[in-house]
Amino acid sequence: MPYDRAQAFYRETLDAIKNDGLLKEERYIHSPQAADIKVEYPEGSNASNVINLCANNYLGLSSHPEVIKAAHDGLESRGYGVSSVRFICGTQDIHRELENKISTFLGTEATILFSSCMDANAAVFEALFDDKDALISDRLIHASIIDGIRLCKAQRHIYEHSDMAMLEQKLKETRGARFRVIVTDGVFSMDGDLAKLDEICALAEKYDALTFVDDSHATGFIGKTGRGTHEHYNVMGKIDIITTTLGKALGGASGGCISARQEMVDILRQRARTYLFSNSLPPVIAAAANKVMDIISATTERRDKLEELTKFFRAEMTSRGFDIVPGFHPIVPIMLYNAKLSQDIARDLYYEGIYVIGFFYPVVPKGQARIRVQISAGHEKEHIQKAISAFTKIAEKYKILGKTKDKIIEMYGA
Ligand SMILES: *Cc1c(COP(=O)(O)O)cnc(C)c1O
Numbered sequence: 001m002p003y004d005r006a007q008a009f010y011r012e013t014l015d016a017i018k019n020d021g022l023l024k025e026e027r028y029i030h031s032p033q034a035a036d037i038k039v040e041y042p043e044g045s046n047a048s049n050v051i052n053l054c055a056n057n058y059l060g061l062s063s064h065p066e067v068i069k070a071a072h073d074g075l076e077s078r079g080y081g082v083s084s085v086r087f088i089c090g091t092q093d094i095h096r097e098l099e100n101k102i103s104t105f106l107g108t109e110a111t112i113l114f115s116s117c118m119d120a121n122a123a124v125f126e127a128l129f130d131d132k133d134a135l136i137s138d139r140l141i142h143a144s145i146i147d148g149i150r151l152c153k154a155q156r157h158i159y160e161h162s163d164m165a166m167l168e169q170k171l172k173e174t175r176g177a178r179f180r181v182i183v184t185d186g187v188f189s190m191d192g193d194l195a196k197l198d199e200i201c202a203l204a205e206k207y208d209a210l211t212f213v214d215d216s217h218a219t220g221f222i223g224k225t226g227r228g229t230h231e232h233y234n235v236m237g238k239i240d241i242i243t244t245t246l247g248k249a250l251g252g253a254s255g256g257c258i259s260a261r262q263e264m265v266d267i268l269r270q271r272a273r274t275y276l277f278s279n280s281l282p283p284v285i286a287a288a289a290n291k292v293m294d295i296i297s298a299t300t301e302r303r304d305k306l307e308e309l310t311k312f313f314r315a316e317m318t319s320r321g322f323d324i325v326p327g328f329h330p331i332v333p334i335m336l337y338n339a340k341l342s343q344d345i346a347r348d349l350y351y352e353g354i355y356v357i358g359f360f361y362p363v364v365p366k367g368q369a370r371i372r373v374q375i376s377a378g379h380e381k382e383h384i385q386k387a388i389s390a391f392t393k394i395a396e397k398y399k400i401l402g403k404t405k406d407k408i409i410e411m412y413g414a
Pocket residue numbers: 115116117118119142144185189214215216217244245246247254255256
């Protein structure tokens with residue numbers, strides 16, 4: 001059979017992934033996305049109720065009753081599918097409404113929706129730039145931005161993570177390019193640290209460069225009113241291109257967008273391949289996302305609660321002797337350094353009713369294994385307190401509390 005040789009190859013590849021301990025296995029969740037979920041783990045066991053600390057449900061809107069009601073209303077009033085791309089017969093009034101609401105919220109001139117932020121990032125560079133231009137990106141940008149850059153013929157330059165001196169050097173080196181674009185995530189998902197957008201905007205000004213920010217881990221809750229990383233750094237209106245997702249804080253269903261200068265968005269409607277050749281966002285999602293935009297535009301209650309819970313969790317964990325990456329983002333990396341230790345602790349926590357995942361190489365650099373906790377406005381203080389108690393109990397078992405990085409590595413290896 002023609003498939004035989006290929007089959008042997010794929011089986012070997014899978015075995016190698018497994019032998020390296022890198023096989024990603026999915027856990028089955030038997031409930032809606034929320035603070036309390038029911039998880040089947042290991043596979044085939046009875047699902048248990050656990051506190052969820054690893055979703056991107058930052059504002060707790062994934063299963064919010066008003067959002068679900070808006071989704072139902074959208075289904076009733078605009079149907080299930082549009083069976084078309086946007087420019088043929090797939091643009092509904094609620095798509096336009098959502099694009100306008102996102103522009104107003106982010107303080108941008110215009111917005112264009114995609115089926116995901118991955119699709120937005122895949123389209124944006126190729127549609128707006130070519131071989132006369134230079135893209136200068138942070139070392140740690142999201143995989144979807146890397147893929148988008150690969151699809152574009154522009155020159156590629158990389159600066160070390162948040163290294164502003166090196167960025168400036170690259171800006172000097174690329175003076176010959178027609179357009180230069182500084183490309184970064186607003187928040188980096190493994191450490192929860194923010195790009196230095198104030199310095200980036202100053203450099204962009206000085207060297208006549210454009211700016212691109214993927215704010216997927218920020219839109220809705222970073223900044224005083226949750227507009228994002230640009231609000232936090234007081235550079236609203238200065239970022240030329242923002243991409244973001246509807247799949248995290250903004251209800252968590254799916255969808256993404258590019259929010260940018262008017263002419264850029266006009267060009268994207270003509271040229272963005274994942275927009276032109278892929279179906280429209282389903283009405284259910286457009287309708288629900290409109291409600292999400294209304295909720296987060298009307299009140300900062302949810303992002304304020306998230307900020308409070310995050311502060312509380314970070315302070316308590318630090319005072320109990322956990323080694324956490326400092327910051328204020330609801331992504332809280334609890335450093336364990338050793339891959340197996342991160343998996344063992346995550347498994348023990350599951351049996352204590354706390355659902356978290358260990359991250360290790362190649363998701364994070366070698367010797368940087370960790371458990372990444374994500375706080376949500378859907379949590380109550382009791383959830384966080386239970387999580388802190390469980391973490392403390394398990395950490396005592398492994399004798400890591402108050403231990404330095406070197407000590408943990410001495411005990412468990414890197
Ligand atoms: C999650 C994420 C994406 C992907 O978003 P989707 O809408 O799920 O495709 C893109 N960029 C960044 C920085 C992300 O964190």
